[in-house]
Amino acid sequence: MRHLNYNHLQYFWTVVRKGSIAKASETLHLTPQTISGQLKLLEDSVGHALFHRVGRGLVPSEMGQVVYQYADEIFSLGAELAQRVKSGDEGVPLTLNVGLVNSIAKLISYRIVQPALELEAGLKVVCNEGRLETLLADLAIHKLDIVISDRPIPTGLNVRAFNHALGESPIAFFAQPRTAIHAAKKFPRSLHQAPMLMPVEANALRQGLDDWFDQIDVSPKIVAEFDDSALLKAFGEAGTGIFPAPAAITEEVERMYHVRCIGIADGVTESYYAISPERKIKHPAVASITEIARSKLFSA
C-alpha cells in the first residue's frame, strides 16, 4: 500500500457505521456506485478484503473490523478538531464528558445519560464512544468525567478509578418477524444450530451467554461477532441471524430494527456500571446520573 487514502477510509467507516452502502450514500450525499467503487480501491490498497459479501449485504471481515477500530479513533479525533476549530476556541461552558463503552446498546446509554441533560440547565454533555480500555485511559488524564460500562474496571490496568453499580437487565433474543415466530416455539431449544450474532469473546455479556448455552445444552451457530452493539443489531435487522439485547429496551429494539422478541435467556443479565475517578462522586451531574439510574431505570 502506497498511501492510506483518508477519503476511502472515511467512506468505509461510514458504511460500517450505517450498516450498508445504501444508507451510507445518503449521509455522504453520494451515489451508491461511487462508494462501492471507492471501497474497492481501498481494498486494493489494503491488500485484504474488508467485507464479506453475504446475501445482499456486507459484513466486515476480520481485517475490516481492525480497520474500523482505527478509523473510529481517527475520525473521532477529526470531529473533535472540527468542533474545536468551528467554535473558534470559545470558552467551554459547563461540560460533562461522558465515555460510553460501545458494546452497550445505545438506547441504554441514552437512558442513563439523559437525566443529566434534564436536571442541569445549560449543561453540555459530550459523549465519547470507544473500547473500555481507551475510555479509562482518557478518564485517567481527566479528558472524561465518567465512563458508562457493562463491566467493572479490568484488573491489571494502572488506572485509579472506582466502580459504581447502576443496575442490570435480563437478556432477550430478537430476530426478523418470520424467523422469530418459528424460533419462539420450543424456545430455547429452537436456538440450537440457529444462526446467531454475538458480541466478541472479550465481552462480559458473551461470557454469560456462552455459559447459559452450555448449561441448557444448546449450541447456536455463531455467524458473526461484533465489538459494537449497534452494528450487531443492524446485522440482525438485515436478517443475518438472531441477536441478544437487553430486555429493558424490548419495545424500542422491535420498533427500530423491525424485529420481534423470541424469548428471554433465563438468568443471564447485563450489568451496568458508572466508573469515576473518585470513590465519592463529586461532579453534580455524575451524581444525578448514577442516582436516577439506580432508582428508576432498572426497577421493572
Add this chain to the structure above:
Amino acid sequence: MRHLNYNHLQYFWTVVRKGSIAKASETLHLTPQTISGQLKLLEDSVGHALFHRVGRGLVPSEMGQVVYQYADEIFSLGAELAQRVKSGDEGVPLTLNVGLVNSIAKLISYRIVQPALELEAGLKVVCNEGRLETLLADLAIHKLDIVISDRPIPTGLNVRAFNHALGESPIAFFAQPRTAIHAAKKFPRSLHQAPMLMPVEANALRQGLDDWFDQIDVSPKIVAEFDDSALLKAFGEAGTGIFPAPAAITEEVERMYHVRCIGIADGVTESYYAISPERKIKHPAVASITEIARSKLFSA
C-alpha cells in the same frame, strides 16, 4: 467548514513537521506551489490563519498548533493502521513500546533508547511521541512499557506509575554562526532583547530558564514558543532566533542544524526520567535502558 479535508490536513501536518513547505514538498513528492495552494484552501475551510508568515518562513499560529496536535494523533493512528495492515496481522515479536515526550531533544531520546536495541537481540522497539499526559494514558492501559520524560508524573493524574530519575544535562544556547559569534561576547548579557525561541510555558525547562533570566536580569525577546523541541531547533536553524538545547548533545546539534554554541546557562539543567507502571522495573529492556542512562549517559 463543511468537511475536514484529510489531504489538506496531511499536507499541513507535514509542513509543520518538516518546518517548511520546501522540505515538505520533497517528502510528499509534490511541488511547493501545490502545497502552498492546498494550505490556503485548508485555512479557508478552517476560517483561521494556520501560519504567521515571518521572514521567508512559516510559523504555526496558535490555532495552527492546536490543529497540529490533532493532526499528529490522527496520522500516528493512520501510520499504525497502515503498519498493521501491511504486516498482515503477523504475530508480534518481542516488542518494547517506548513513549517519548516531544519536548525533549530527539538526540537525547535516541541515546536513552539506543542501548535497548544493542543489548537485546531481535528486540523490536516501537517509539511513540506525544504529550506527557497522552503517553501516560497509554502507559496506564499497557499500550506502552515505558515513558521517557523531562519531568516527573504530574500530580492530579489518576495513573498509577513511578518515576525513575535518569540524570540531567546543563543547558546551552545555540544560534546561526554569525549571530553566535556576536552573542558569545559578553554572554549572557548579550541575550538581552535578543530574539529567542523557547519551549511553551508548561514545559519544565521553560520554568528553569525563566527563573535564570530573572536572576541575571536579562530579558530576551521571545519570538516563538514550541511544544516540540525538534521544531524549535528547525526554526533555530532557519535563523528565527537563539534557542536552548542540552549541552550533552552540543556537537550533534551544531553539526545537524548548522549552528554554534553561544554559552551555558549556569545552573539550569534539564532532567530526564523513565516512567514505568511498576515501582520495581521488570521488563529486561527497560531495566537496561535505565541502568545505562544512569551510569554512562550524563556522567560527563
Add this chain to the structure above:
DNA sequence: GATGATTGTTCGGTTTAATCGAGGTCAAGT
C-alpha cells in the same frame, strides 16, 4: 550594497481522480 541561493506565492493550463447515469446481477419477500 550587489549577488545568488532559497523560500513562498500567483497565475494559467493540464492531468488525475472522483463522481454520476444507465444498465446489469443476485437475493429475499409477496
Add this chain to the structure above:
DNA sequence: ACTTGACCTCGATTAAACCGAACAATCATC
C-alpha cells in the same frame, strides 16, 4: 412470477489536485 432493494460494472462527465513559469521577499555572502 414479479417486485423490491441491495450491490456491481462500464463508460462519460466533472471537480480537484497538480505542475510549469514567472515573480516577490528574505538572508547569507562577497
